[in-house]
Amino acid sequence: xxxxxxxxxxxxxxxxxxxxFWTMMFPVILATFFYMALSNxxxxxxxxxxxxxxxxxxxxxxxxxxxxxxxxxxxxxxRLFNLFIVPEERAKEMLEDNSxxxxxxxxxxxxxxxxxxxxxxxxxxxxxxxxxxxxLQTQSAVKAILSxxxxxxxxxxxxxxxxxxxxxxxxxxxxxxxxxxFFFYTLIAMSCFYGGFFGNREITDIQADISPLAARINAxxxxxxxxxxxxxxxxxxxxxxxxxxxxxxxxxxxKVDFGPKTGYVFLTTMSGSVAGLSFGAFVSAVVKKSEGIxxxxxxxxxxxxxxxxxxxNQNMKYIISQNVPVxxxxxxxxxxxxxxxxxxYYDTYRRYxxxxxxxxxFIVLFxxxxxxxxxxxxxxxx
Amino acid sequence: MQVxxxxxxxxxxxxxxxxxxLVVFLVxxxxxxxxxAGEQKVEEPFTRVKSxxxxxxxxxxxxxxGLREELSKIAEFVELPDExxxxxxxxxxRKVTYILRVPEGFTGKFMSGEDxxxxxxxxxxxxxxxxxxxxxxxxxxxxRLYIKNIGGITQESLVSRLQEDFSLSAPVKMQAPxxxxxxxxxxxxxxxYMAYSLLSILILGITAIMLVFNDKGLxxxxxxxxxxxxxxxxxxxxxxxxxxxxxxxxxxxxxLFFNLENALSIxxxxxxxxxxxxxxxxxxxxxxxxxxxxxxDVASAVCNVVTLGFSFxxxxxxxxxxxxxxxxKIASFTPSYWFVRANNKIGEMTKFDLSSLMExxxxxxxxxxxxxxxxxxxxxxxKKRRYLE
Numbered sequence: 001x002x003x004x005x006x007x008x009x010x011x012x013x014x015x016x017x018x019x020x021f022w023t024m025m026f027p028v029i030l031a032t033f034f035y036m037a038l039s040n041x042x043x044x045x046x047x048x049x050x051x052x053x054x055x056x057x058x059x060x061x062x063x064x065x066x067x068x069x070x071x072x073x074x075x076x077x078x079r080l081f082n083l084f085i086v087p088e089e090r091a092k093e094m095l096e097d098n099s100x101x102x103x104x105x106x107x108x109x110x111x112x113x114x115x116x117x118x119x120x121x122x123x124x125x126x127x128x129x130x131x132x133x134x135x136l137q138t139q140s141a142v143k144a145i146l147s148x149x150x151x152x153x154x155x156x157x158x159x160x161x162x163x164x165x166x167x168x169x170x171x172x173x174x175x176x177x178x179x180x181x182f183f184f185y186t187l188i189a190m191s192c193f194y195g196g197f198f199g200n201r202e203i204t205d206i207q208a209d210i211s212p213l214a215a216r217i218n219a220x221x222x223x224x225x226x227x228x229x230x231x232x233x234x235x236x237x238x239x240x241x242x243x244x245x246x247x248x249x250x251x252x253x254x255k256v257d258f259g260p261k262t263g264y265v266f267l268t269t270m271s272g273s274v275a276g277l278s279f280g281a282f283v284s285a286v287v288k289k290s291e292g293i294x295x296x297x298x299x300x301x302x303x304x305x306x307x308x309x310x311x312x313n314q315n316m317k318y319i320i321s322q323n324v325p326v327x328x329x330x331x332x333x334x335x336x337x338x339x340x341x342x343x344x345y346y347d348t349y350r351r352y353x354x355x356x357x358x359x360x361x362f363i364v365l366f367x368x369x370x371x372x373x374x375x376x377x378x379x380x381x382x
Numbered sequence: 383m384q385v386x387x388x389x390x391x392x393x394x395x396x397x398x399x400x401x402x403x404l405v406v407f408l409v410x411x412x413x414x415x416x417x418x419a420g421e422q423k424v425e426e427p428f429t430r431v432k433s434x435x436x437x438x439x440x441x442x443x444x445x446x447x448g449l450r451e452e453l454s455k456i457a458e459f460v461e462l463p464d465e466x467x468x469x470x471x472x473x474x475x476r477k478v479t480y481i482l483r484v485p486e487g488f489t490g491k492f493m494s495g496e497d498x499x500x501x502x503x504x505x506x507x508x509x510x511x512x513x514x515x516x517x518x519x520x521x522x523x524x525x526r527l528y529i530k531n532i533g534g535i536t537q538e539s540l541v542s543r544l545q546e547d548f549s550l551s552a553p554v555k556m557q558a559p560x561x562x563x564x565x566x567x568x569x570x571x572x573x574x575y576m577a578y579s580l581l582s583i584l585i586l587g588i589t590a591i592m593l594v595f596n597d598k599g600l601x602x603x604x605x606x607x608x609x610x611x612x613x614x615x616x617x618x619x620x621x622x623x624x625x626x627x628x629x630x631x632x633x634x635x636x637x638l639f640f641n642l643e644n645a646l647s648i649x650x651x652x653x654x655x656x657x658x659x660x661x662x663x664x665x666x667x668x669x670x671x672x673x674x675x676x677x678x679d680v681a682s683a684v685c686n687v688v689t690l691g692f693s694f695x696x697x698x699x700x701x702x703x704x705x706x707x708x709x710x711k712i713a714s715f716t717p718s719y720w721f722v723r724a725n726n727k728i729g730e731m732t733k734f735d736l737s738s739l740m741e742x743x744x745x746x747x748x749x750x751x752x753x754x755x756x757x758x759x760x761x762x763x764x765k766k767r768r769y770l771e
Contacts, residue, residue, distance in 0.1 A: 018679040029687055033694035040706040047509040080512070095557055116554045118428065125554075126431045127513050130456065132552040134520040140547040141524045145531045152531045159527055166522040167515060168499040170483075172466055177474045177505050318475035345474060351467070 001222060002230050009234035019197050024242035027191040028249055034183050035254045042180060049074075050124045052081040053091040053103035059113070060085075060106040066114070069135055070104075080131065095119055102128055112136050175259055175345045179314055184256045185340035186311035189333045191246055192272030193302040198235035199280025200294055202228065203370070207285070208379055215382050225375070232277065239273050259344035268343070268356070272336045275359055278366035279332065285373040302333065309334035335359045385614050389591050389621030396590040400583045404632065407579035411572055411640050428554040432458040433510035435480035436472065443489035445525065448541040452521050452548055453482075457514060473503065479510045482518070492522070493537065495529060521548075566649050570729035572637040573653045577660065577718040578693040582685060583629045584664040585671055588622055589681040592672030598771055622665055630661040652728045652742060659746045660721040663753040667717070670760035673767065692718040702726065717752040720745045 014020065052074075054060060060067065074083040084091075084100060091103040095117060102118035102125050114132050118125045142156055204210050206228050208218040217227060247269060250256040258265045280298055287294050308331050310317030317337070321328045328334045335355045342352040435457045437450055450459075460478045462468055472478050481503040491498040500518065504511045524547060528540050535543075595601065595618070604614065634654055638645045671688070675681040693699050695709050696719035702710065713719040724745035731738055 018683070021683050026683075026686070030690065033691055036709045036712075037694040037700045037705065040709070041700065041704050043704075045505065045509060046507040047512045092557070112550060112552055114552050116552055117557055118554060119557055121429045121431065123431045123509055123513065125428070126456065127509075127516070129428075129430065129552060129554055130513055130516050130520075133548075133550065134516060136550045136552055137520065137547045138524055138527075140550050141527055141544070144543060144547065145528065149531055156527065156531060159530060163519070163523050164526065166499055166519055167502050170501045170503055172470045172473070172503050177470070179474060179476075182474075314475055318471065318477060321471070341474075345470060346467070 001226065005222075005227060005230040006234050009231035010238065013198070013201070013235055013238055016201070019201070020238075020242070023191070023194045023197055023239060024245060027187060027194070027246050031184060031187055031246065031250060031254060034187060035256075038180055038183055042178060049079050049082045050127060051084070051100040052128055053084040053086055053094050053100045055088045055091050055103060055105040056085045057088065057106065059108045063106055063108070063113075065139075066106065066135060073131070080127070091117075101125055104128070104132065173345060173347050177345070178257070181257050181259075181344055182310065182314055182337075182341060184250055184254075185344070186306055186309055186333075186337050188243070188246065188250075188269060188340065189272060189309065189336035190302060190306045190311060191243060192269065192336060193276040193279060193305070193333055195235075195239040195243075195273050195276030196280025196283065196298045196302065197295070198239050199232075199277040199282070200284040200298060201280075202232050202235055202277075203281050203284035203374065204291065204294075205231070207374060208377065208382055228374070232281070236273065236277055239277060240270060243269050243273055257344070258340075261343045264343050264352070265340060268336065268339045271356065271359055271363070275332055275336070275363050275366070278363050278370065281370045282366040285370045305331050305333035309337040329358055332359060332362045335362070383617060384609070385617035386621050388594075389618065390624075392591045392594055393587050393621075393625055396587060400586050400629075403579045403582040403586070407575065407633065408636060410575060411636065428556055430456055431510075431513075432456060433480060433514055434458050434460050434476075434478045435482060435514060436460050436462045436469065436478045438462075438464055438481065438483045440484055440486040441489060444537040444541045445489045445492065446484050448544060449484075449518065449521050452544075453514065453517060456517055469503070473505065476505070479505050479508050480514050482514075489537070492525070493529060495526075524548075565644055566647070566729040568641045569637065569644060569650065569653055570725055572641060573657055573725045574698050574722050576633050576637070576657055577696070577698045577721050578689055580629060580633050580657075580661060581664045581667070581692065581718070582689045584626060584661070585668045585685040585689065586682070587625050587629065588665060588668035589672040589675055589685070590678070591621065591625075592669070593675065593678060593681060596672070596767075601768075622669070626661050626665040630658060633657070648734055649728050649731055652731070652739075653725065656721065656724045656728060656742070656746055659749045659753075660717065663717045663721075663749045663756070666753040666756040666760065670756045670763070673760045673764040692716045695719075697722040697726075717749050720748040720752070724749075 054070065070081075070083065073080040084094065086094065088105065091100070091105075094100045095103055096119075098119075101122070102116055104114060104116055106114050114136065116125075116129055116132055118128075138160070142160070145152060145156060205214050206217060206224065208215040218224065220227075244266075247266065251258065251262070283298055283301070284294055287297055306312075308316060308320055308327065317328070317334065320334075328338070335358050339352055339355040339359070342349075342355065346352070433456065435453070437453065437457075437459050439446060439450075453459075457480070460472070462472050462478065462481075469481055473481060483501040483503075485498075485501060488498055488500065502511075502515075521544065524544055525540060528535055528543060595604075605611075634657060637653075637657075638650070667688075671681065671684055675684060692713075695705070696702070696713040696716050697705060697710075698718060702722060705713070710719070724742050727738075727742050727745070731742075
C-alpha cells in the first residue's frame with residue numbers, strides 16, 4: 001500500500017508545476033539575484049586609497065618633512081593616498097569635478113600651516129584630516145621635547161622614522177565577519193518554510209470537507225493516518241530534493257561560503273524542510289478558509305518571519321535579538337537562520353544546539369496540533 | 383463603454399493583490415525615511431565622521447584614559463558586554479566595526495618602554511578602521527617619543543602634554559558646491575523604489591484584465607457582438623491608460639507626501655517626468671506579459687521574477703555604485719536600469735543647463751525605446767497567438 005500511494009502521490013505532486021516553481025525555481029532565481037546584486041557589496045566597506053591633491057607651491061616644496069611623510073604614505077600597496085601634486089588652480093578644478101576628495105594647501109605664514117579643502121564631510125575627508133592632524137600634532141610634540149632637551153634632535157629624528165605599530169589583529173573566531181553568506185542563509189530558511197505549500201496541499205487532499213478529492217480518498221478503505229503519512233513522505237522527499245538542488249547550486253555555482261561545517265548545513269536544512277512542511281499542514285488544518293486565504297497566510301507569515309530574521313535588512317535580526325530576545329526564539333525562520341549563522345561564524349556548537357532544540361519543539365508542536373485536528377473526522381453530509 | 387467598465391471591474395477585483403504592493407511600498411518608504419533621517423549629514427561646517435567602536439579596558443590608567451579621550455574625537459563608543467558571542471554578533475551585524483582591547487599590564491610595560499600591543503578585532507579592510515588605526519598609532523607613538531626623550535616623565539604629565547599637542551587641528555575649508563539647497567536623497571530613493579512597486583502593480587493589474595479577454599471563448603463571443611473591433615480596442619487601451627495613470631499618480635503622491643520639505647524644487651519635476659516615462663514603459667511590458675502568459679499562475683510567477691530581477695540588478699534595492707560592472711552591463715538590457723540611472727542623475731543635478739538635461743533625456747529616450755519595443759513584440763505575439771488558435 002505504501003508503494004502505491006507514495007508513487008502516485010509523487011507523480012501527482014511533480015505535475016503541480018506552479019508548486020514546483022515556487023518551492024524550487026523561485027529560491028534558485030532569487031539566490032542568483034542576491035548573488036548578482038550583493039557580491040560586490042563587501043567592497044563598499046573596503047578601504048580604497050583616497051585621491052588627494054596637494055597644491056604645488058613654494059611652502060610645500062620647502063617643507064621637506066611634510067613632503068616626505070606624504071610621499072611615504074602614498075606609495076606601496078597599502079598606501080593611504082593617491083597623490084596628485086598640482087598647481088592650485090588645477091587642484092580646485094579636480095575637487096570641483098570630484099576627481100579628488102580634497103586638496104591640501106601648505107602656507108607657513110599662517111598657523112596652523114596646513115589647510116585642507118573639501119566639498120563635503122565624509123569618511124575619506126575625515127581620514128585626510130586625521131592624517132594632517134597627526135602630522136601637526138607630532139610636530140608639536142617634537143617641538144615641545146626639543147625646547148626642553150635641545151640635544152635630542154638626532155634621536156628624535158630616528159625615533160620618528162621608526163614609527164611603531166601598536167596594534168595586533170586578533171580575530172574572535174575562525175570565520176570572517178563577512179555578511180554576504182547571511183543573505184543566503186535567510187533564503188534557505190525561507191525556502192524551507194515554502195515547504196508549507198506542500199504541507200498545505202497534503203491537508204487539502206486529505207480533509208474530506210475541503211476538497212472532493214479528499215472526500216473520495218476518505219471513502220477508500222485505507223486508514224487515514226496511513227494515507228496521510230505515506231503521501232506526506234512523498235511531499236517531503238520532493239521538498240528535500242528541491243532544497244538539495246538549492247544548496248548544491250549555492251555551493252557549487254555561486255560558491256557561497258558555508259563555513260567549515262557544511263555537513264551540518266545539510267542536516268539543518270533537512271530539519272528545516274520538516275519544520276516547513278509541518279508548518280504548512282498546521283496552518284491548513286487550523287485555518288478553515290478558502291485555498292487563497294491559506295496560501296496568503298502561509299506566504300505572509302513566512303515573509304514576515306523572514307523579515308524579522310533579517311532577510312531584507314540584516315540589522316533587523318540583531319535589533320530583535322538585542323531588544324526582544326523572546327521574539328527571536330519563537331520565530332522558527334529565525335531559528336533556522338540563526339542555526340546557519342552559528343555554523344558559519346561560531347567555533348562552538350552551544351547556540352546551534354539550542355536553536356535546533358527549539359526548532360524540534362516547533363516541529364513537534366505543529367505535528368501534534370495537526371494530528372489532533374485531522375484525526376477521526378466524521379461527516380454526516382458533504 | 384461596456385468593455386471599459388468590464389476592465390475596471392476586473393481591476394477592482396484584483397485590487398487586494400495590488401494593494402499589497404502599495405502597502406509594501408509605503409512601509410518600506412516609512413522605514414527608510416526614519417532610518418535616513420537619523421544619518422542626515424550636516425553639510426556645513428565640516429564634521430568628522432565617527433566610526434562605531436567598542437573599547438574594552440582591562441585596566442584603568444591615565445594613559446589609557448587619555449587614549450580613550452583622544453579616540454572619542456573620531457569614534458562613537460558602543461557599550462558591549464565582554465563576551466565572545468556578544469562581541470562577535472556586534473561585529474557581524476556592524477553594530478561596531480572595531481573592537482579594541484587594552485590588555486592588563488599594558489600601561490606598565492608601555493611606560494617602561496617594552497614592546498606591547500593593543501588587540502583589535504575588526505572587519506577586514508574596512509575603511510572606517512584605517513581611521514581609528516591612524517589615531518591610536520599617533521597617540522602611542524607620540525607618547526613613546528616623550529617617554530624616550532624626557533626621562534622620568536610621569537603618566538599625568540605625559541597625558542597633559544599629549545592633550546596639549548593634540549588640541550592642534552588643521553583647518554578644513556568647504557568649497558561650497560554651486561547652489562544646491564535641497565537634499566534629494568529621499569526623493570531619489572522613493573522614485574527608484576517605484577521601479578519595483580509600480581511595475582508589480584502594473585503587471586498584475588494589466589495581465590489580470592488581459593487574461594480574461596484572451597480567453598478563447600470569450601473573445602469569440604465578443605467578436606460577434608455589435609460593438610466594432612476598433613471601439614473595443616480603444617476602450618481596452620483607455621482602460622489600460624487609466625490604470626497606468628492612476629497607479630502612477632498614487633505612487634507619485636506618496637513620494638511627494640513623504641518628502642514634502644524637499645519636494646519644492648526643479649529636480650522634482652524631472653523625477654515625476656522620468657517616472658511617467660517609466661510607467662508607460664511598464665504598461666507596455668505588462669501588455670507583453672499579458673499576451674504571452676497563459677494562466678494567472680504563470681503571470682504571477684513571471685511578475686515576481688521580472689520585477690524582483692529587474693530591481694536587484696539595476697540598482698533599486700542595492701545602489702548602482704555598489705553593483706559589479708558586469709551586472710550593470712546585463713542590467714542595461716532592462717528599462718529599470720535606465721530609469722534608476724536617470725533618477726540618480728536628476729538627484730545629483732544642481733544646474734539645469736542643456737548638457738546635463740540632455741543626459742537625463744537620453745536615458746528617458748532609452749525607456750521610450752523599450753516601451754515601443756515591448757509594444758511591438760506584444761502586438762506580434764498577440765497576433766500570432768490568435769492565428770494559432
